[in-house]
Amino acid sequence: MEIHQLSACELVAKIRDRQLSATDAVEACLKQIDLHNDQLKAVITVCREQALAEARVADQAISNGESLSPLHGVPFTAKDLTPTAGVRTTFGSSIYANHIPTQDELCVARLKAAGGILLGKTNTPEFGMGAHCNNVLYGPTANPFDSSRSAGGSSGGAAVAVATGMCFLAQGTDMGGSVRTPASFCNVIGLRPSVGRVPCSRKKLLWDSLETDGSLSRTVEDAGLMLSIMSGEDWRDPLSIGRPAWCLSALSGCNGKQILENTRIGTSVDLGIATVDAEVAQVFERVITTLSPHCKGVTAIHPDCSMAPLAFETIRAVLLWHKLGALYEKHPNQLSTSVRWNIEQGRDISAASLLDAQAERDRLYLNFLDFFDHCDVLATVSASVLPFPHDQGEILEINNVRQQNIIDYLRITYAVSLTGLPTISIPCGWSASGLPVGLQLIGKPWGEASLLAVAFALGQVVSENRPKRTI
Numbered sequence: 001m002e003i004h005q006l007s008a009c010e011l012v013a014k015i016r017d018r019q020l021s022a023t024d025a026v027e028a029c030l031k032q033i034d035l036h037n038d039q040l041k042a043v044i045t046v047c048r049e050q051a052l053a054e055a056r057v058a059d060q061a062i063s064n065g066e067s068l069s070p071l072h073g074v075p076f077t078a079k080d081l082t083p084t085a086g087v088r089t090t091f092g093s094s095i096y097a098n099h100i101p102t103q104d105e106l107c108v109a110r111l112k113a114a115g116g117i118l119l120g121k122t123n124t125p126e127f128g129m130g131a132h133c134n135n136v137l138y139g140p141t142a143n144p145f146d147s148s149r150s151a152g153g154s155s156g157g158a159a160v161a162v163a164t165g166m167c168f169l170a171q172g173t174d175m176g177g178s179v180r181t182p183a184s185f186c187n188v189i190g191l192r193p194s195v196g197r198v199p200c201s202r203k204k205l206l207w208d209s210l211e212t213d214g215s216l217s218r219t220v221e222d223a224g225l226m227l228s229i230m231s232g233e234d235w236r237d238p239l240s241i242g243r244p245a246w247c248l249s250a251l252s253g254c255n256g257k258q259i260l261e262n263t264r265i266g267t268s269v270d271l272g273i274a275t276v277d278a279e280v281a282q283v284f285e286r287v288i289t290t291l292s293p294h295c296k297g298v299t300a301i302h303p304d305c306s307m308a309p310l311a312f313e314t315i316r317a318v319l320l321w322h323k324l325g326a327l328y329e330k331h332p333n334q335l336s337t338s339v340r341w342n343i344e345q346g347r348d349i350s351a352a353s354l355l356d357a358q359a360e361r362d363r364l365y366l367n368f369l370d371f372f373d374h375c376d377v378l379a380t381v382s383a384s385v386l387p388f389p390h391d392q393g394e395i396l397e398i399n400n401v402r403q404q405n406i407i408d409y410l411r412i413t414y415a416v417s418l419t420g421l422p423t424i425s426i427p428c429g430w431s432a433s434g435l436p437v438g439l440q441l442i443g444k445p446w447g448e449a450s451l452l453a454v455a456f457a458l459g460q461v462v463s464e465n466r467p468k469r470t471i
Helices: 010-018 022-040 048-063 104-114 156-164 182-186 218-228 256-261 278-294 309-331 337-344 351-371 408-419 450-465
Strands: 045-047 075-079 117-121 146-150 170-176 189-192 214-217 262-269 297-300 375-380 423-430 437-440
Touching: 010 022, 022 045, 022 048, 022 075, 022 117, 022 214, 048 117, 048 423, 075 104, 075 156, 104 117, 104 170, 104 218, 117 156, 146 297, 156 170, 156 182, 156 189, 156 214, 170 189, 170 218, 182 189, 182 408, 182 423, 182 437, 189 218, 214 218, 218 423, 218 450, 256 278, 278 375, 278 423, 278 437, 278 450, 309 337, 309 351, 309 408, 351 408, 408 437, 423 450, 437 450
Parallel strands: 075 117, 075 170, 262 297, 262 375
Antiparallel strands: 045 117, 170 214, 189 214, 189 423, 375 437, 423 437
16 A cells, blocks of 8 residues: 555554655655646645645654654645634635735644644635635636536535545635535535534634534545644634544544444435435445344334525525625626625625525424434435536536536535534445435534544445445
């Protein structure tokens, strides 16, 4: 196995045992960037010299016998929506083409403090809006399994970077599915933790609970490692909560069979509200059939999610108008048609409509709590569609069913975002056309520890029964 194919946990162990150096790891990732980034366009800004310099410092620390941090020498990337001190952060917009923040966002600062080495910034659609990871500065980001197709949005660059070994861990963000969709498209792990689990200081509204930082990785163990570092309270985010109570080292040695024998899984391909591509649905049903004999119970059941579309579209629109309305009025000609449409949706929403939407969101959350009286995990698909051609732009039709708007295809993920519950996408198979499909697992409130354990166990079963494909 080549260096860039190792998991982050494996790399940590090899660096500690002096089988590999931090410089070896950084150089391996840079080699992958040099080989593939011109075609795939995953990393918009590469911190080559800075990363190599930090790797040499990390190696010297090992030589000096210093105590090592949890991520000592591990290369990671940050999404280009996330501020990074001294490193260009464009938000995928020409307006910020040369913007260089002076401060790291909390999640990046914590990854660095744990010994991680920032290798670069991953590509994103303009201000993170769009089904496709493309912008006027760089792109389109191509799918590693079919470069004529999309890597998904908006953490598409992060998913590709992880899938191809351009980094070992990637920070992403998720409002309506921006970690889970690219994870599904690129055959990697995408974790959206409970709201508040990873504190965020850059929010314009401190009580905003719709978007959260998340992670993309090659293994569930790596997702747990990254979350254990990024999570924890910070007074700058009033929604922040503590680190999950788990023993990460026990995850790789846990008894997957025993976990599943005690897990009740509810399943729904569409949550009763989404249109799901026929090929995606076929893979999902095949996977559920495979899992059934291994679990305590597998039942076709889901909470009532009928109120989710109105609630999400209203709350999201108001947040976007508050956040970007002034920019929209100042630089209308520098914003894409898609971004303008997204911002415009919130311009005339009344306070009464917003409060009604919040009430519907409350009802959705309570429906999920009732669901968890009967099941431990809810399984559905991670994306309603397969990776689509670059020239498609937006997803306006699924199975010949016209979607109501350009974010309708996200119903399968944004319904979960509204609840604030932890959710993870794991690879589960390949479509008949040879494209990856992800399985979305939703856990109980603040239940990352048990969710990761179930994801790990299910991943073992799925991997034993699905065709292998590497890049």
